[in-house]
Amino acid sequence: MITVFLADDDARFRAAYRKLLDRTEGFRVAGEAGDGLAAVRLVGALNPAVALLDVQMPGASGLEAAREILATTATRVIMLTTFDLDEYVQEALGLGASGFLLKNAAPVEVLHAVRTVHAGHAMLAPEVTARLLHQFAPPRRPTGRHAFADAVLSAREVEVARLVARGRSNQQIAEELFLSIETVRTYLRRMFAKLDVRDRTQLAVLTYEAGLLYKPR
Structure with missing residues (x-):
């Protein structure tokens, strides 16, 4: 109940x-x-x-x-x-x-x-998540020490975090990165532990604050 x-x-x-x-x-x-x-x-x-x-x-x-x-x-x-x-x-x-x-x-x-x-x-309502993360300021670049740098995330983990911040579901992330659903869940569990966050919401906020919403050109 x-x-x-x-x-x-x-x-x-x-x-x-x-x-x-x-x-x-x-x-x-x-x-x-x-x-x-x-x-x-x-x-x-x-x-x-x-x-x-x-x-x-x-x-x-x-x-x-x-x-x-x-x-x-x-x-x-x-x-x-x-x-x-x-x-x-x-x-x-x-x-x-x-x-x-x-x-x-x-x-x-x-x-x-x-x-x-x-x-x-x-x-996170996907249609609102992207609006929230875009409307306040352009993507910021990290300054000084940041949780992402301290956590030493892999390139693939950063890709998953970026898609979470854009409001993608696990299914959508799996399809976009050609992964299984269980693999996506494994990446998320590892990142939650590395970054000391409890859910996708906090992961999305950290990703935005680190300036990682978009891939560097």
């Missing part, structure tokens, strides 16, 4: 998500809140497996709530956003959020995202 906490200041939105989750086998809504401060308090008390946090809430924003929840609990966080709030999502990923959903996501996407994050993976 996957326990889920809902935090959004729109009661109708919470009701719709509660109905979806409670009516789907394998899910249970552990609680809900209409502001960030209540979300932090209740998540700490209820210890749900996954928390869905709206980026903008009264009292404390979703980002503030995510920072506290990720620092003090084992709950995994998915941020809820719209295209108009992309800049906040980048910060959330840096805090350690496991991904994000668009607020107009289809029910099947919501369920898939919660299952994916609960399993320890990241949930």
